[in-house]
Amino acid sequence: MARPILHNSCARATTAAESRFRIDVPIAPCRAARVIGLDDDSVQVVADAAHEPWRTARFYACDDTAEAADLPDPDDLRLRDLDRGGMRLGDELEGVDVTVMVASNDDGAAAASHIGLACSLRGITTAGLVLGSGSSVAGALASLRPYARVLLVPAEPDDLVHLLTALRA
Amino acid sequence: MLRPEINELLTETGPGTPMGELFRHYWLPALLAEELPEDDGAPVRVKILSERLIAFRDTSGRYGLMDEFCAHRGVSLWFARNEENGLRCPYHGWKYDVTGQCLEVPSEPEASNFCANVKLKSYPLVKVGDILWTYLGDPESQPPLPEYEFVHVPESQTYTSKRWQESNWLQALEGGIDSSHVSFLHSGQLNTDPLFKGSRGNDYNKGDLKPYFEVTDTPGGLFIGARRNAEEGHYYWRITPWVMPSFTMVPPRADHPVHGHIWVPIDDENCWVYTFDYHPVRPLSDDERSAMRAGHGVHSENIPGTYRPMANKDNDYLMDREAQKRNEHYSGVKGIAIQDASLQESMGPIVDRTKERLVATDTGIIKARQKLRKAVIALTDDGVVPPGVDPEHHRVRSVSVVLPHDVAFMEATAEDASVRPGVAQTTV
Ligand code: FES
Ligand SMILES: [Fe+2]
Numbered sequence: 001m002a003r004p005i006l007h008n009s010c011a012r013a014t015t016a017a018e019s020r021f022r023i024d025v026p027i028a029p030c031r032a033a034r035v036i037g038l039d040d041d042s043v044q045v046v047a048d049a050a051h052e053p054w055r056t057a058r059f060y061a062c063d064d065t066a067e068a069a070d071l072p073d074p075d076d077l078r079l080r081d082l083d084r085g086g087m088r089l090g091d092e093l094e095g096v097d098v099t100v101m102v103a104s105n106d107d108g109a110a111a112a113s114h115i116g117l118a119c120s121l122r123g124i125t126t127a128g129l130v131l132g133s134g135s136s137v138a139g140a141l142a143s144l145r146p147y148a149r150v151l152l153v154p155a156e157p158d159d160l161v162h163l164l165t166a167l168r169a
Numbered sequence: 170m171l172r173p174e175i176n177e178l179l180t181e182t183g184p185g186t187p188m189g190e191l192f193r194h195y196w197l198p199a200l201l202a203e204e205l206p207e208d209d210g211a212p213v214r215v216k217i218l219s220e221r222l223i224a225f226r227d228t229s230g231r232y233g234l235m236d237e238f239c240a241h242r243g244v245s246l247w248f249a250r251n252e253e254n255g256l257r258c259p260y261h262g263w264k265y266d267v268t269g270q271c272l273e274v275p276s277e278p279e280a281s282n283f284c285a286n287v288k289l290k291s292y293p294l295v296k297v298g299d300i301l302w303t304y305l306g307d308p309e310s311q312p313p314l315p316e317y318e319f320v321h322v323p324e325s326q327t328y329t330s331k332r333w334q335e336s337n338w339l340q341a342l343e344g345g346i347d348s349s350h351v352s353f354l355h356s357g358q359l360n361t362d363p364l365f366k367g368s369r370g371n372d373y374n375k376g377d378l379k380p381y382f383e384v385t386d387t388p389g390g391l392f393i394g395a396r397r398n399a400e401e402g403h404y405y406w407r408i409t410p411w412v413m414p415s416f417t418m419v420p421p422r423a424d425h426p427v428h429g430h431i432w433v434p435i436d437d438e439n440c441w442v443y444t445f446d447y448h449p450v451r452p453l454s455d456d457e458r459s460a461m462r463a464g465h466g467v468h469s470e471n472i473p474g475t476y477r478p479m480a481n482k483d484n485d486y487l488m489d490r491e492a493q494k495r496n497e498h499y500s501g502v503k504g505i506a507i508q509d510a511s512l513q514e515s516m517g518p519i520v521d522r523t524k525e526r527l528v529a530t531d532t533g534i535i536k537a538r539q540k541l542r543k544a545v546i547a548l549t550d551d552g553v554v555p556p557g558v559d560p561e562h563h564r565v566r567s568v569s570v571v572l573p574h575d576v577a578f579m580e581a582t583a584e585d586a587s588v589r590p591g592v593a594q595t596t597v
Contacts, residue, residue: 022517027170027526098529127529141577150382150532153579159539166527166535168170 033057033169034092034099035160036079036115038108038143039065042131046102049160050082057169060087062111074114089118096124098167101148102160104131106139116147127163129155171522171538179541180337180519182434183219187545192218192414193306194548194558196315197433198443199234199294200224200301201331209251218305219436223247224294225267228254233267234303235291240271265289297321299329300443316560317416318588319429319447327447328426328461332469333477334510337519338415338432338440343534344509345417345430348395348409352378354508357498362505364446364457364466368422370569370597373397373405380407384533385579389413389562390540392586393533394578399571405597406578408586410565411537413544413557418567419467421596426453427567428467438518441476444468444506449566450593469506478507486511564588569597 033056037043043061050059060079062068071077075090093099099119101112112128119126128148130140137154144151152159171179182189197217204213205226212225214237223237223246231254237245239258246265249256255272257264262275263284269291271284292303293311298320304311319327334341344350351359352374359371377397385392390411399405407420418429426446433441444467446453453461464470469478480487486502493501502511527535540556547553556562568585572578585595 022521022524027524100529125529127532138577138580142575145383145577146574148381149379150384150529152384152386152532152536154386156386159536162539163529163532163535166170166525166531167529168526 027168029055029168030097031056032094032096033164033167034060034096035164036060036062036099036101036111038062038101038103038111039105041104042102042108045131045157045160047082048157049164052161052164054164054169057164058092059083060092062089062108062115065107065110068108068110068114071110071114074118077111077114077118089115093118093122093124096122098125098127098169100127100129100160100163101144102129102131102155103140103144105136106143108140109143112143112147119147125149128152129160129163131155131157170525170527173523175538175542176519176522178545179538180339181437182338183437187549188541189218190306191541191545191548191555192434193304194310194312194555195306195414196295196302196304196312198300198331198431198441199303199433201329201443202296202299202301205232205301212247212249212251212256214245214247216435216439217303218434220305222292223249223256224301225249225251225256227251227267231267232294232296232301233269233291234294234301235265235267235269236289239263240287240289241274263287267291267294298327299324299445310554312558313560316563318449318564318566319427319445322447322449323452325452326449327445328453328458329443329445330461330468330471331441331443331476332471332506332510333435333475334432334440334442334514335438335482335518336440336514336516337437338434340513340516340520341432341440341442341509342411342415342417343537344513345432346391346393346409346411346533346537347531348382348393348407348533349380349530352380354499354512355505357496358505358508361497362465363460364425364428365422368425368569368597370405370407370420370422373399373597374407377405382530382533383578384536386536386540387562389557389559389565390416391533391537392565392579396578402574403571404574406568406570406572406582408568408570408578408582410567410586412562412565413540413555416557416563418565420567420569421594422569423596424448424593425466426457427594427596429567430467442506442510448594449589450591464504464506467505469504469510478510480504480507480511482514566594568595570595571597 037046128144269289271287
């Protein structure tokens with residue numbers, strides 16, 4: 001049977017005034033976020049976002065489409081860290097919570113599949129932002145869809161910054 | 170996470186606030202038509218966007234919505250006599266018509282023209298479907314009336330209820346576009362609720378607790394697609410439209426009527442949840458209608474004579490720990506509407522979004538906040554008419570559908586997701 005327990009509980013303690021008493025402790029940031037641009041336009045958007053002061057996010061380009069096509073091990077995918085130069089995908093996913101892929105066309109289809117696979121093996125959530133409009137969106141969407149847990153279509157360039165801010169990256 | 174100033178920007182809707190100005194560009198539900206059932210009936214107090222108003226229906230059947238307080242000495246006109254095409258304040262007899270125009274001031278001489286200069290602020294109040302809609306903005310920019318399908322199908326095909334929610338409007342809306350909670354909070358109801366059960370979609374819902382999401386930007390708001398695994402090579406898609414500022418529709422299940430909500434700020438710490446159910450092509454059955462009245466589906470069972478749910482903050486929403494243990498109600502609270510209300514109210518009247526820890530699957534909520542914020546800025550800085558004002562944006566439907574893996578939901582369901590008179594909803 002339902003048993004109202006109001007008088008010995010804190011149900012009332014949700015008034016605006018009472019809400020001030022919510023314990024105030026620092027909230028941990030996202031452990032680590034990785035942001036990867038998959039083609040020229042996307043890399044530009046990623047580079048712009050990289051200028052903000054982030055705590056745990058790192059920003060990469062993965063725009064060598066020829067190289068990605070027939071790679072046996074997804075971890076060997078080459079990334080270009082926008083600050084630190086060439087990296088191997090597998091070495092950059094340690095302790096990561098979320099990987100955001102940004103695409104404006106289907107150039108990055110092969111890379112997206114490697115990144116999606118490497119992330120899924122490690123239990124890393126993937127998100128995809130599809131930039132632009134018109135027919136190029138369809139290609140970008142098709143390449144990201146299978147590998148992104150959540151997709152934003154079409155995304156505006158500043159959505160990347162808003163998403164990372166919301167995630168405390 | 171949101172910065173405190175953005176949380177304030179999005180949650181405060183009183184006169185003169187930026188978000189309040191945005192809301193004042195839309196037709197909003199002010200009451201259910203059933204609240205003013207007859208000419209010369211009882212006036213009703215209405216608080217909307219932090220403005221206190223009085224609604225009434227005069228001798229000639231005209232609806233009025235105006236300042237609640239008498240111009241003379243501020244008595245609430247809820248106590249007024251509704252007589253001979255006007256509301257008469259019982260204190261000293263001043264009388265007003267549906268436009269707020271003062272018609273009589275009995276203490277003044279017969280030949281006096283005093284009352285001509287007395288007018289209460291008033292707003293239009295128009296019946297469309299089962300709802301009385303108002304527009305609180307500048308009369309110059311008043312848009313055409315709403316064209317949501319649920320208020321335009323024949324009366325026999327539609328039902329609307331409402332309930333008072335003791336929280337800010339935005340956290341209630343965010344619950345509406347957050348599809349991932351259904352597999353948890355409402356899981357007990359999918360196979361038992363008379364307005365839900367018997368849909369193949371329910372099995373997909375429960376069989377795959379980690380849906381993938383696609384958030385698609387549209388001229389009027391968003392479409393949020395949640396995809397779950399279905400049979401080999403196929404996905405089960407549930408597509409939820411959001412039309413700005415606060416209209417959503419739940420994706421359909423089997424041939425059940427389709428439901429949705431509109432959230433309307435009462436003030437910054439309370440909102441009305443208008444909940445509708447309609448079928449595009451057939452009348453609601455007696456069983457369906459009585460289930461809705463009894464608070465099944467997404468409706469609530471209210472305290473008779475009020476729009477406050479029976480299960481509310483004062484009785485801990487009739488929490489039933491045993492039912493929680495039996496998995497009858499995942500949270501121990503009965504009914505989908507109260508499951509949502511209890512949790513959303515528990516966040517506090519205005520949830521402190523600086524303390525959130527969002528994840529990537531909250532992208533729909535993140536994008537909705539950005540759209541609201543950008544619309545407020547575009548309106549404030551450049552007078553841009555916000556998305557969702559144009560009635561064209563109202564002609565949307567929710568969709569549930571099974572599609573092959575390689576099909577993109579937005580292209581495949583473009584027709585299903587818009588209103589097609591005489592054509593049934595697309596549903597699984
Ligand atoms: S206060 Fe209303 S007539 Fe006096
Ligand atoms: Fe819900």
